[in-house]
Amino acid sequence: xxxxxxxxxxxxxVDAAAASYMEACVHCxxxxxxxxxxxxxxxxxxxxxxKIEPLIKTYKRHKAPFASLRRALGLVPAxxxxxxxxxxxxxxxxxxxxxxxxxxxxxxxxxxxALVRKTREGFVAAGIVPEGxxxxxxxxxxxxxxxxxxxxxxxxxxxxxxxxxxxxIELDKVGADYLVVLSAMELLxxxxxxxxxxxxxxxxxxxxxxxxEAYEATNIGIQMGxxxxxxxxxxxxxxxxxxxxxxxxxxxxxxxxxxxxxWEGPNLVGRPYDFKVVHILxxxxxxxxxxxxxxxxxxxxxxxxxxxxxxxxxGGVVKQPRxxxxxxxxxxxxxxHAGVANICCGGGGGVSSNPRAEDYRLRAFxxxxxxxDDLGDIEALVTSCANCRNVIEEAIDxxxxxxxxxxxxxxxxxxxxxxxxxxxxxxxxxx
Amino acid sequence: MxxxxxxxxPLWYLAATVFVVGVxxxxxxxxxxxxxxxxxxxxxxxxPGAVKALFRHLLPHHSFYNKTKLHLxxxxxFHIGLxxxxxxxxxxxxxxxxxVLGFGWEAMPRWAFIVSAQAAFxxxxxxxxxxxxxxxxxxxxxxxDHVGSWLTFIAMLTGCLALQESNVSLRALHMLSVEIWLIxxxxxxxxxxxxxxxxRGYTGIIYGRRGVTP
Numbered sequence: 001x002x003x004x005x006x007x008x009x010x011x012x013x014v015d016a017a018a019a020s021y022m023e024a025c026v027h028c029x030x031x032x033x034x035x036x037x038x039x040x041x042x043x044x045x046x047x048x049x050x051k052i053e054p055l056i057k058t059y060k061r062h063k064a065p066f067a068s069l070r071r072a073l074g075l076v077p078a079x080x081x082x083x084x085x086x087x088x089x090x091x092x093x094x095x096x097x098x099x100x101x102x103x104x105x106x107x108x109x110x111x112x113x114a115l116v117r118k119t120r121e122g123f124v125a126a127g128i129v130p131e132g133x134x135x136x137x138x139x140x141x142x143x144x145x146x147x148x149x150x151x152x153x154x155x156x157x158x159x160x161x162x163x164x165x166x167x168x169i170e171l172d173k174v175g176a177d178y179l180v181v182l183s184a185m186e187l188l189x190x191x192x193x194x195x196x197x198x199x200x201x202x203x204x205x206x207x208x209x210x211x212x213e214a215y216e217a218t219n220i221g222i223q224m225g226x227x228x229x230x231x232x233x234x235x236x237x238x239x240x241x242x243x244x245x246x247x248x249x250x251x252x253x254x255x256x257x258x259x260x261x262x263w264e265g266p267n268l269v270g271r272p273y274d275f276k277v278v279h280i281l282x283x284x285x286x287x288x289x290x291x292x293x294x295x296x297x298x299x300x301x302x303x304x305x306x307x308x309x310x311x312x313x314x315g316g317v318v319k320q321p322r323x324x325x326x327x328x329x330x331x332x333x334x335x336x337h338a339g340v341a342n343i344c345c346g347g348g349g350g351v352s353s354n355p356r357a358e359d360y361r362l363r364a365f366x367x368x369x370x371x372x373d374d375l376g377d378i379e380a381l382v383t384s385c386a387n388c389r390n391v392i393e394e395a396i397d398x399x400x401x402x403x404x405x406x407x408x409x410x411x412x413x414x415x416x417x418x419x420x421x422x423x424x425x426x427x428x429x430x431x
Numbered sequence: 432m433x434x435x436x437x438x439x440x441p442l443w444y445l446a447a448t449v450f451v452v453g454v455x456x457x458x459x460x461x462x463x464x465x466x467x468x469x470x471x472x473x474x475x476x477x478x479p480g481a482v483k484a485l486f487r488h489l490l491p492h493h494s495f496y497n498k499t500k501l502h503l504x505x506x507x508x509f510h511i512g513l514x515x516x517x518x519x520x521x522x523x524x525x526x527x528x529x530x531v532l533g534f535g536w537e538a539m540p541r542w543a544f545i546v547s548a549q550a551a552f553x554x555x556x557x558x559x560x561x562x563x564x565x566x567x568x569x570x571x572x573x574x575x576d577h578v579g580s581w582l583t584f585i586a587m588l589t590g591c592l593a594l595q596e597s598n599v600s601l602r603a604l605h606m607l608s609v610e611i612w613l614i615x616x617x618x619x620x621x622x623x624x625x626x627x628x629x630x631r632g633y634t635g636i637i638y639g640r641r642g643v644t645p
Contacts, residue, residue, distance in 0.1 A: 020632075025623075033495055066460075066617075267470050
């Protein structure tokens with residue numbers, strides 16, 4: 001039954017876009033050269049389009065035009081088996097971050113990452129999912145966080161941050177304009193971002209809150225290919241946002257969270273939202289352009305920026321991080337392939353939640369490392385995805401590099417004009 | 432010469448019909464699977480994204496020039512050569528005018544035909560050589576890739592043999608090979624000549640809404 005479940009899900013999940021991708025592929029192999037897993041392992045099995053063979057075989061056997069005719073003539077692939085699915089699990093979950101870089105190089109413009117996602121849906125139906133991901137999904141459903149952050153812990157973190165920056169942060173504030181949701185990794189490792197947001201929003205006069213019922217935007221369902229889990233997790237944020245009557249939900253510095261909330265969320269819950277979703281970088285850029293954020297001084301280190309795939313290549317937030325960086329950094333330099341063609345950190349798409357994939361993840365980082373090394377003396381790396389940040393920090397340790405990794409929001413907050421300066425200016429203006 | 436008459440008569444009509452009906456069947460078969468309406472709020476319009484993607488993927492992405500130069504070189508050589516030969520060789524224009532379209536256009540000079548045909552041959556041979564020589568290409572290739580390449584090669588080769596148009600049998604041989612190619616086309620990966628519009632288009636639509644064209 002296991003394989004049969006996967007087959008049925010594969011059949012159900014293929015739409016016209018997925019079919020056109022599978023029909024248009026000419027097996028040119030170019031996608032391999034865009035994949036950091038292929039490049040760092042030199043294994044033909046890691047060619048992106050090959051990773052989705054179970055989906056392609058099922059499509060050809062059951063759903064493609066002429067499938068009946070071909071079946072009658074014995075010209076279709078054999079039905080996929082449980083053994084085959086088990087064999088492919090490594091290709092589908094451990095060696096693809098769904099970063100979508102292969103689409104850039106594909107002459108047919110095939111969105112292989114979308115096909116990997118559909119393939120994962122079949123694997124979920126078959127129950128063949130790495131334990132790291134199923135465990136994270138269970139924690140997200142039971143506790144509200146894939147990393148196990150409970151509401152009490154959230155309250156403690158927010159209270160701490162509030163005291164640290166000396167700004168009250170009101171949780172569950174009905175009627176606030178903006179609802180901030182955070183990524184699991186931010187709450188676990190980089191919670192200073194809460195204080196940074198408090199300082200920025202205070203200066204900009206933004207009315208905001210955090211919900212104790214839906215505080216995490218990380219969506220493990222999107223990563224593992226489980227629509228039900230994805231729907232439940234997005235649904236929590238939608239319910240909280242509507243309960244608090246906010247006008248906007250701010251998607252955090254997290255790649256897949258943005259995909260989940262902004263692009264897939266309404267389709268998962270089956271209706272448009274009553275609020276708007278804005279990415280934190282878009283919002284900060286907008287506040288800057290409106291003159292609501294005032295900075296003083298600039299970071300003089302030679303820094304570069306790592307583009308999170310889901311925010312940039314698959315999310316369209318490309319110029320905003322650069323505009324923000326330009327206001328706070330004097331030494332910002334771009335990597336090769338910066339922007340839409342960036343190289344993934346190696347840990348997106350659930351790979352970092354999957355201990356089985358650790359060796360692949362660390363090897364894949366070599367592609368990112370080369371980009372950084374090619375720039376020469378880089379003194380800090382800035383990024384805007386907490387998962388990328390964590391993955392890169394781990395890999396940096398593993399590779400024996402010394403490079404601080406900084407969140408963009410925190411960097412911006414570090415260069416906010418101090419309140420005393422603002423007060424002085426106001427006095428001068430009055431005088 | 433009843434065989435020649437069959438090849439140039441009924442078999443041509445059969446091949447052309449299978450080609451046209453087969454191509455339409457397959458394209459409609461893909462499109463009828465449909466897509467759910469995207470309920471997310473777009474950042475930009477979808478259709479311009481599709482148009483952009485159609486042209487974006489016509490040209491190689493600068494980030495990958497070095498890693499894919501053999502394939503790019505061979506691919507452009509073959510496709511441009513074949514396109515020029517197919518639509519600008521004098522005998523093809525005459526055939527299309529007489530049997531298909533009812534109108535013709537200026538043919539290219541003979542030297543240009545020779546250059547284009549050689550480019551197409553060189554490109555196709557390079558592409559196929561890469562397919563059998565590179566372990567990654569061997570891993571992802573199947574019988575259809577080879578059959579499609581070889582049928583195309585044979586159609587081109589018989590075309591060159593028939594170039595003088597002095598020998599009826601050679602011309603019929605070219606026509607027969609093209610007819611086999613046309614019949615095989617809708618059931619094979621040769622369909623990429625049409626399906627590229629769909630795949631690039633869907634990516635353009637989906638990501639165009641997000642304000643980016645990957």
